[in-house]
Amino acid sequence: MELSRRVFIRRTLGAGVLALGVGPLLSSCSGVQRSHFKPSGFSIEEVPELDDQSIAILHYASLAPSGHNSQPWYLKKMGRFDWVIGADPARRLPVVDPQNRELLLSIGAFVENLSLAAGVYGYEMQVKITASKPEDKEILRVFLKREKVNHYPLARIASRRTVRNGFKQEEIKKNDIEKLAKPLEENFAYFPHSSEHGKRLAEWAIESFRDQTNRDEAQRELASWIRFSDKEAKKYRDGLTPASMEITGLSGWWVRKFWNPKDVMKEGFRQKGIDGTAKIAREGGGWVIVTSTGEKVSDLIETGRNFEKMFLLARDLKIAIHPMTQMLEEEKWRTEISKQHGSKIIPQFVLRIGYLDKYPEPVSLRRPVSWFIKV
Ligand SMILES: Cc1cc2nc3c(=O)[nH]c(=O)nc-3n(C[C@H](O)[C@H](O)[C@H](O)COP(=O)(O)O)c2cc1C
Numbered sequence: 615m616e617l618s619r620r621v622f623i624r625r626t627l628g629a630g631v632l633a634l635g636v637g638p639l640l641s642s643c644s645g646v647q648r649s650h651f652k653p654s655g656f657s658i659e660e661v662p663e664l665d666d667q668s669i670a671i672l673h674y675a676s677l678a679p680s681g682h683n684s685q686p687w688y689l690k691k692m693g694r695f696d697w698v699i700g701a702d703p704a705r706r707l708p709v710v711d712p713q714n715r716e717l718l719l720s721i722g723a724f725v726e727n728l729s730l731a732a733g734v735y736g737y738e739m740q741v742k743i744t745a746s747k748p749e750d751k752e753i754l755r756v757f758l759k760r761e762k763v764n765h766y767p768l769a770r771i772a773s774r775r776t777v778r779n780g781f782k783q784e785e786i787k788k789n790d791i792e793k794l795a796k797p798l799e800e801n802f803a804y805f806p807h808s809s810e811h812g813k814r815l816a817e818w819a820i821e822s823f824r825d826q827t828n829r830d831e832a833q834r835e836l837a838s839w840i841r842f843s844d845k846e847a848k849k850y851r852d853g854l855t856p857a858s859m860e861i862t863g864l865s866g867w868w869v870r871k872f873w874n875p876k877d878v879m880k881e882g883f884r885q886k887g888i889d890g891t892a893k894i895a896r897e898g899g900g901w902v903i904v905t906s907t908g909e910k911v912s913d914l915i916e917t918g919r920n921f922e923k924m925f926l927l928a929r930d931l932k933i934a935i936h937p938m939t940q941m942l943e944e945e946k947w948r949t950e951i952s953k954q955h956g957s958k959i960i961p962q963f964v965l966r967i968g969y970l971d972k973y974p975e976p977v978s979l980r981r982p983v984s985w986f987i988k989v
Contacts, residue, residue, distance in 0.1 A: 722918015781968030
C-alpha cells in the first residue's frame with residue numbers, strides 16, 4: 615500500500631480519537647474504558663487476512679450498539695471486498711432475545727456503520743441478505759465497489775454512545791424531531807414526556823424492568839455479560855462494564871473491586887436496578903418508538919440500519935438515546951403493546967430520549983477486528 619493511503623487511514627482513525635480527546639489513562643480510577651485502547655487506533659491493527667482499509671472500515675462498523683454489548687457479528691472473507699457477515703451463536707441472548715430480533719437489529723447497525731465508513735474510503739457498499747430465517751448463522755453478504763470518496767464525519771461514529779443519565783426535562787423541539795425522523799419516516803413516533811402516552815411508557819418501562827429483573831434466567835443471562843473487574847473487561851472487550859453502566863466514582867471503584875457475577879442474582883443488586891430505572895424513566899424529553907412493517911430478516915436489518923442513522927444524527931444534536939427494551943422482551947408487556955397497534959405496525963425499539971448539556975465520551979468496549987474474523 616502506498617504511503618499516502620496509509621497516512622490517510624491513520625489520520626481518519628485518529629480523527630475519531632481526537633474528537634473524543636484522549637481519555638484518562640488512569641484505569642485504576644475510572645475502570646477500563648474505550649479510550650484506554652484508543653491510542654492503538656492511531657496505528658492500524660495487524661490482521662493478516664485484511665488490508666488496512668478493510669481493517670479501518672470494520673473498526674468503525676464494530677462501534678455499532680448491540681444488546682448487552684454482545685457484539686454478535688462475525689466476518690468471513692470471501693474475496694478482498696466480498697464479505698459474509700454472520701451472527702456468532704455464542705453471542706446470542708437466548709433468554710431475552712429468543713427470536714434473534716435484537717441480534718438482527720444490532721447487525722443492521724453494524725452494516726450501516728460499515729457502509730458509512732466504506733464511503734469515506736471511496737467504496738460503495740452493496741448488500742445481499744442471504745439468511746432466510748432469523749436463526750441462520752450467515753446473515754448477509756457485503757460487496758464494496760470503488761466509488762467517489764464521500765466526506766461523512768467518521769468522528770460522529772466514534773463518538774456516538776448510549777447515554778442513560780443527565781437528561782434534561784425539556785421536550786424535543788419540532789425541527790429536531792423532524793431531523794431524527796427522516797431516516798425512519800413513518801416508522802418513527804415521538805411522545806413527549808408530558809403526553810398521556812409518554813407517561814404510560816415511563817410506567818411500562820419501570821414495570822417491565824421489574825418483571826425482567828425478577829426473572830432468574832434473564833438475570834443470569836445479564837450476569838454473563840457483565841464485566842465487573844478490569845481483568846475481565848480487558849480479556850473480553852465486550853459486555854457491560856461499570857463505566858458503561860454509568861456506575862462511576864467511588865461506587866464504580868467498589869463495584870470493580872468487590873462485586874462478581876453472583877451478586878447480580880442478589881436481592882440488593884436487583885432492587886438497585888429497579889430504583890435506578892424508576893428514577894431515570896421519568897427523566898428526559900420523552901419517548902421514541904421505532905417500528906417496522908415486517909419481521910423478516912431483511913426488515914430487521916433495514917430497521918437496524920435506519921435506527922443507527924438516527925442515533926448518529928442525535929449525537930450531533932446532543933440528544934441522548936437510551937433503549938429500554940424490557941417492554942419488548944417481556945411477554946406481558948409485548949402483548950399489551952401489540953393490543954394498542956394494528957398487526958401491521960411492529961415495535962422494534964422503545965427509546966427514552968433527551969437533550970444533554972454535554973455529550974459524554976463513549977466508554978463501552980469493543981473487540982478488535984481480528985477477534986471477529988472467522989477463517
Ligand atoms: C437491540 C438493542 C437493545 C438494547 N437494549 C438496551 C436496554 O434495554 N437497556 C440499556 O440500558 N441499553 C440497551 N441497549 C444499549 C446497549 O447496551 C449498548 O448499545 C451497548 O452497551 C454498547 O454501548 P454504546 O451504545 O455506548 O456503544 C440496547 C442496544 C441495542 C442495539
